Amino acid sequence: MFENLTDKFERAFKVLKGQGQITEINVAETLKEVRRALLDADVNFNTAKQFTNTVKEKALGRDVLTAVSPGQLMIKICHEELVALMGGNESEINLKGNPSIVLMSGLQGSGKTTFTGKLGSYLKNKKGKKVLLVACDVYRPAAIDQLHVLGEQLDIEVYSNREDKNPVSISTAAIQYAKSNSFNVVIIDTAGRLAVDEQMMNEIAQVKEAVQPSETLFVVDSMTGQDAVNTAKAFNDRINFDGVVLTKLDGDTRGGAALSIKAIVNKPIKFVGTGEKMDALDVFYPSRMADRILGMGDVVSLVERAQEQFDEEEARKLQKKIMKDQFDFNDFLAQLQQIKKMGNVKDLMGMIPGMGKAMKDVDVPDDAFKGVEAIILSMTPKERSNPALLNNMRKARIAKGSGTSLQDVNKLMKQFEDMRKMMKMMSNPRNMMGMMNKLKGMGGMPGM
Numbered sequence: 001m002f003e004n005l006t007d008k009f010e011r012a013f014k015v016l017k018g019q020g021q022i023t024e025i026n027v028a029e030t031l032k033e034v035r036r037a038l039l040d041a042d043v044n045f046n047t048a049k050q051f052t053n054t055v056k057e058k059a060l061g062r063d064v065l066t067a068v069s070p071g072q073l074m075i076k077i078c079h080e081e082l083v084a085l086m087g088g089n090e091s092e093i094n095l096k097g098n099p100s101i102v103l104m105s106g107l108q109g110s111g112k113t114t115f116t117g118k119l120g121s122y123l124k125n126k127k128g129k130k131v132l133l134v135a136c137d138v139y140r141p142a143a144i145d146q147l148h149v150l151g152e153q154l155d156i157e158v159y160s161n162r163e164d165k166n167p168v169s170i171s172t173a174a175i176q177y178a179k180s181n182s183f184n185v186v187i188i189d190t191a192g193r194l195a196v197d198e199q200m201m202n203e204i205a206q207v208k209e210a211v212q213p214s215e216t217l218f219v220v221d222s223m224t225g226q227d228a229v230n231t232a233k234a235f236n237d238r239i240n241f242d243g244v245v246l247t248k249l250d251g252d253t254r255g256g257a258a259l260s261i262k263a264i265v266n267k268p269i270k271f272v273g274t275g276e277k278m279d280a281l282d283v284f285y286p287s288r289m290a291d292r293i294l295g296m297g298d299v300v301s302l303v304e305r306a307q308e309q310f311d312e313e314e315a316r317k318l319q320k321k322i323m324k325d326q327f328d329f330n331d332f333l334a335q336l337q338q339i340k341k342m343g344n345v346k347d348l349m350g351m352i353p354g355m356g357k358a359m360k361d362v363d364v365p366d367d368a369f370k371g372v373e374a375i376i377l378s379m380t381p382k383e384r385s386n387p388a389l390l391n392n393m394r395k396a397r398i399a400k401g402s403g404t405s406l407q408d409v410n411k412l413m414k415q416f417e418d419m420r421k422m423m424k425m426m427s428n429p430r431n432m433m434g435m436m437n438k439l440k441g442m443g444g445m446p447g448m
Contacts, residue, residue, distance in 0.1 A: 027056055027074075030074060031052040034078065043260050044260040047260050050263070051085060055077050058077050058081075059073070079294055082259070082289075085259060086286035086289060087269060087284075091268035091269075095214060099132070099179065099185055101175065101186045102213060103188050103215070103217070105216060105219070106192060108140075109221065112189060112192060114273075117156075120133050120151075120185075120187055121281075123184075123185050129185045130184045131156050131184070131185045132177070133156055133159070134159045134187065134188045135147045135148070135159070135160035136207065137191040138164075139191045159177055161173065167204075171207050188211065190204055191203075216239060216240075216242050221247055221248050222247060222248055229265070232265050233265055241267060242267065243267055243271075244268065244270065245273070271284060328386070328387060329379060329383070329384040329387060332376065333373065333384075336369050336373065374402035374404065375402045375408065378397075378401035378402040390413065395409045
């Protein structure tokens with residue numbers, strides 16, 4: 001996500017590295033690279049020009065503190081302006097009304113139906129809402145079936161009428177059904193359309209007029225870059241939507257849509273899709289996205305994902321086992337499965353400051369833990385509970401059963417033992433204090 005843009009920003013800031021002060025000359029050189037980076041990311045030309053002009057004005061009017069280098073100051077100013085460019089603060093979805101009505105709009109192939117399922121899951125599991133999905137795409141073959149399959153996976157009811165080909169009557173009937181059955185939220189999935197298709201644009205305008213949604217969302221494929229922004233403008237001129245959803249942000253996106261859309265349409269980005277799974281949906285936080293673009297990571301989002309998988313009672317039990325040196329392969333496997341639920345491993349690593357660049361050319365497959373899981377699952381329950389039983393004969397059997405080598409099993413055993421020792425040491429406050437005191441006494445580490 002935004003890897004090329006991050007690299008180009010880093011190269012731009014190198015112009016100021018080692019400079020004693022900010023001058024009009026070195027700022028001009030830096031901002032020339034910044035503007036080029038934005039244009040390469042498919043950001044609207046006028047938006048890029050306005051951005052660099054604002055940064056230049058602020059940079060030349062700012063005194064550099066002795067504790068801050070010109071390069072650091074420029075990064076700070078660019079961060080502030082990137083946040084402002086993307087909307088400043090996060091924008092909540094409007095769920096007024098009983099039931100609340102959310103209308104989906106967008107181009108063909110933008111991912112509306114998949115996002116409809118993701119949003120339903122988000123509102124059900126994180127907001128505690130009773131959600132009804134409505135299939136109003138009467139044109140695309142199997143669109144109704146797709147929504148029913150998603151609804152079944154998510155345990156969310158789907159309203160459809162295969163005999164009726166009028167989206168207006170389907171949506172109004174669905175709202176009456178929702179009122180009669182105490183649904184909190186109705187999400188209406190409409191057919192994808194081209195902005196130039198007058199008939200289809202009229203149709204969605206009629207649906208909006210009939211249902212009076214509390215929220216109209218425009219779903220756009222972030223990989224289409226600047227074209228996505230132009231389409232968003234055409235849709236907004238016609239139906240005046242409330243917010244934007246960027247899908248496929250986990251793909252090879254250049255970032256132009258995320259950086260331009262707020263400036264051009266003046267509507268906030270509310271959600272981003274970050275994968276195919278139904279929980280791969282994030283609220284859009286401009287500040288966190290600016291952190292990622294400038295290579296600062298996104299620790300807050302990482303912690304939030306971890307908290308979603310965190311079970312307080314299980315954590316207490318695990319803590320006791322660690323302190324008694326009883327941490328075993330069952331616990332290790334459970335921790336791996338929790339990490340997998342948090343999302344793509346490479347994406348998670350990229351949220352750690354400094355790791356994004358290190359992981360750039362590293363291929364981390366989605367099944368990165370497959371080999372480790374195979375080894376652990378090839379152990380008997382007794383072996384998983386008591387790793388000390390694993391002699392060479394047992395290890396050879398496990399390697400054969402898991403389709404790995406004896407070397408792989410030994411490597412995992414060593415990693416497991418190292419991890420167990422570290423966890424036990426860190427669980428004891430005295431050990432931690434002793435380690436900190438040793439670090440304080442080390443030379444070359446003042447102020448630690």
